[in-house]
Amino acid sequence: MKKNKKPESTIVDIARELGISAATVSRALNDHPKISKRTKERVSQKALELGYRRNQLASSLRNSRTFTVGMIVPRISMFFHAEVISGVQNLLHRKGYNLIICQSNDSDEIEKELAATLYSSRVDGVLVASTLYTTDYSHFDVFVEKGIPLVFYDRVPVDPYPAQLVEGDEYRGGYLAGEHLAQMGCTRIAAIFGLLSCSLYRGRLKGFKDALTAYKLEADESRIYFHELTHENALKTLEILFSTKPYPDGLFTANDTSALAMLDFARQRGIRIPEDLKLVGYSNDPRAASVTPSITTIDQFPGEVAIQVVDALGRLLENRTKSILEEPRTVVTPVALIKRQSTNPQ
Amino acid sequence: MKKNKKPESTIVDIARELGISAATVSRALNDHPKISKRTKERVSQKALELGYRRNQLASSLRNSRTFTVGMIVPRISMFFHAEVISGVQNLLHRKGYNLIICQSNDSDEIEKELAATLYSSRVDGVLVASTLYTTDYSHFDVFVEKGIPLVFYDRVPVDPYPAQLVEGDEYRGGYLAGEHLAQMGCTRIAAIFGLLSCSLYRGRLKGFKDALTAYKLEADESRIYFHELTHENALKTLEILFSTKPYPDGLFTANDTSALAMLDFARQRGIRIPEDLKLVGYSNDPRAASVTPSITTIDQFPGEVAIQVVDALGRLLENRTKSILEEPRTVVTPVALIKRQSTNPQ
DNA sequence: TTGAAAGCGGTACCAC
């Protein structure tokens, strides 16, 4: 099988064939107002004929615009992130932007490296959901310094950082969960959160505590655990929680994976849900709806997050060309309590 | 807030400050063997000092290599694809490649447009899981003609196309499903497949039929349905399937979403699973494991698919630089039957 | 071991 690579054709080729200048071809292809209709037609005709396709690299180099956005997430396959990425990609595509996707695998080392790569690629903007462990955000400084639009979402810097933020309403999510458990009559409410180095869990914890206080149930610190929210970790914690009576009668887990672990644990130990224990998760993972009992959880509306993220980015991209200044701003996206069987005693 | 964009520094800046030529700086940064150690040190020192970061655009334009791979999938958030993308991104990152991710939303129009965009971006290679409706693959011809590595996976061209293919073992998946239902004693086996315009369902159908034949159960065409595999469509079909007795006692659905629909339908109609009907899905969606009864399904090992895809691409990328020819080849990735409660009568 | 200069493909300013 012979490999006969067709050569790439350039505007110069078109120009030569048509006996006009490359400048004119460029203008024609960009629908410049001062180029005659006839020339435009001849050019686009010839472009088609030669199979010409713009070399975006050359164009970007010249214009300092790549029409490419970089995105860093912890893991692409996490339900919430997959949904956000999907939404973001669709919205960006409509605006004519490409999306370079990177995952940090929750390693701040990798995150750092990815930031450097994205900068090298001269992306027009960057979207970041940082790792659980990022406390030093200085690897993003380069974008701030160069005025490159930077939007953090979901997991955002805890300390002030000069970039746009799109956060879920974590406080409200935590509050709704705590309130719901209280309203359903729980009095010994336990909770499992992720590490407080991450913005997410700070807000959820605060909301949760405030809700208990509001319902005259003081949050029992000894029943609140903090660790990476994996299935295994959850099982270990549950083992402890259910080692001494009185057992908790309510549990809030800051993700659905941990809530699913509780279901497994309950089955194994003969704990009835919701009769003996009421359970609330977080994220509205599809599995939460399909298990029996289905799990009450907090929806984060990833589609809405995507909209807000792209919106914030869009404003920055426009302002950049108009060189208007934009103050760092925080957008808060809604959450909602999805009531299901795990808290419903009938 | 003042916007004091730091200017980008280039190799020319470094050269000027050091009183050497840009050529030398370039070579030093690329660790060229003939540059003195001392010069290299001075250069990298100064680069750090000036906050220099390579402009990958300029480099790519010059070298005709972008170290960027484009990927087109139907929907990023579909479980299987999210997993593959995740794997692919991690593997490509190790090889020093970026990943531009695009979704066709199962529209062949969009797919066409995306192919053009990726070509314009001069990606070094392209990975595609095409739409359910793509029959004309000519929008990918440009990659073939220009010798740009092209790998189809999962949903691959049905007719011969000169590109690398990574396919799941659809035939075996269908066979395993049919065989399992037969072995569990089903005699009136129904099935729901996607449209046969898509490579996936052709293979699954054939395997399924062959299995039934092997077990002396002729596949009853009137119990086999073909349509887009959504929850709603499945419910409609089930309504028909369960409108006249004798009801089916086994059902194979070519995705898990449809199997989940069957569960809903069964609950609503008082059909007991697995007692009255045994059910097998496809994909090993996380929900299939968590529902009650849990659903027997076919695992597609997305991680393995990712490995094979990147492997095929990697070979092409290398061969391209060595300009060795590579014949179109098909890699088949394994599938496995995951037995669960929906087919287990105890 | 290093420098000068051409050029990757396209764009935009300045002329005519």
Place this chain on the structure above:
DNA sequence: GTGGTACCGCTTTCAA
């Protein structure tokens, strides 16, 4: 309405 030309930042051949 169109052409000439410099230039975006980096690489590489050729020469020294």
